[in-house]
Amino acid sequence: xxxxxxxxxxxxxxxxxxxxxxxxxxxxxxxxxxxxxxxxxxxxxxxxxxxxxxxxxxxxxxxxxxxxxxxxxxxxxxxxxxxxxxxxxxxxxxxxxxxxxxxxxxxxxxxxxxx
Amino acid sequence: xxxxxxxxxxxxxxxxxxxxxxxxxxxxxxxxxxxxxxxxxxxxxxxxxxxxxxxxxxxxxxxxxxxxxxxxxxxxxxxxxxxxxxxxxxxxxxxxxxxxxxxxxxxxxxx
Numbered sequence: 001x002x003x004x005x006x007x008x009x010x011x012x013x014x015x016x017x018x019x020x021x022x023x024x025x026x027x028x029x030x031x032x033x034x035x036x037x038x039x040x041x042x043x044x045x046x047x048x049x050x051x052x053x054x055x056x057x058x059x060x061x062x063x064x065x066x067x068x069x070x071x072x073x074x075x076x077x078x079x080x081x082x083x084x085x086x087x088x089x090x091x092x093x094x095x096x097x098x099x100x101x102x103x104x105x106x107x108x109x110x111x112x113x114x115x
Numbered sequence: 116x117x118x119x120x121x122x123x124x125x126x127x128x129x130x131x132x133x134x135x136x137x138x139x140x141x142x143x144x145x146x147x148x149x150x151x152x153x154x155x156x157x158x159x160x161x162x163x164x165x166x167x168x169x170x171x172x173x174x175x176x177x178x179x180x181x182x183x184x185x186x187x188x189x190x191x192x193x194x195x196x197x198x199x200x201x202x203x204x205x206x207x208x209x210x211x212x213x214x215x216x217x218x219x220x221x222x223x224x225x226x
Binding site: 004031033035040041042043044045048050056058090092094102103104105106107108109 | 146147149151156157158159160161164200202204206212213214215216218219
């Protein structure tokens with residue numbers, strides 16, 4: 001059983017379009033994240049939700065809007081896509097605050113290409 | 116601001132040739148230091164968490180150690196299947212559980 005799953009794995013779209021990436025975790029974790037990995041392989045946090053509440057928003061353009069319908073799901077919607085949005089987007093989850101072990105578990109990534 | 120620097124950027128070894136990867140960090144209070152392995156086209160796979168200076172953890176041919184300024188990932192007698200990018204990340208006590216990653220070390224083990 002996949003612990004953190006993202007769909008789609010690949011996404012090719014034109015500039016100006018709106019797209020969504022979905023993420024689900026079956027680990028029972030309270031905290032979920034979106035990370036972006038650029039062409040130089042740097043992984044950088046974008047958002048974090050704890051029990052459906054936004055707790056981290058790292059100066060991401062407001063064209064990016066995360067939504068957490070419940071603590072097992074965190075989706076990412078991107079409006080008016082730009083060429084610079086091309087990257088690999090990773091969803092991750094970890095146990096909630098106050099837990100002893102806080103390691104994050106990652107999905108397989110969504111490779112977004114904007115043309 | 117929390118920062119992580121990994122070295123070398125790339126490392127090529129022969130099978131059986133032991134070596135170490137370095138992760139230097141600055142953080143305003145360390146909650147944890149994490150090592151991940153990433154294979155091409157896949158998400159990072161969790162390896163270890165280290166919480167305090169002097170702590171060591173082992174898994175098969177890998178051993179991670181931690182000081183107050185850096186962590187080492189020692190690889191003993193590596194095999195070709197150990198080839199991957201190894202990522203180091205820190206979590207600060209004020210970072211609301213976010214991970215700050217280094218740029219990774221791309222390790223290649225030749226048979």
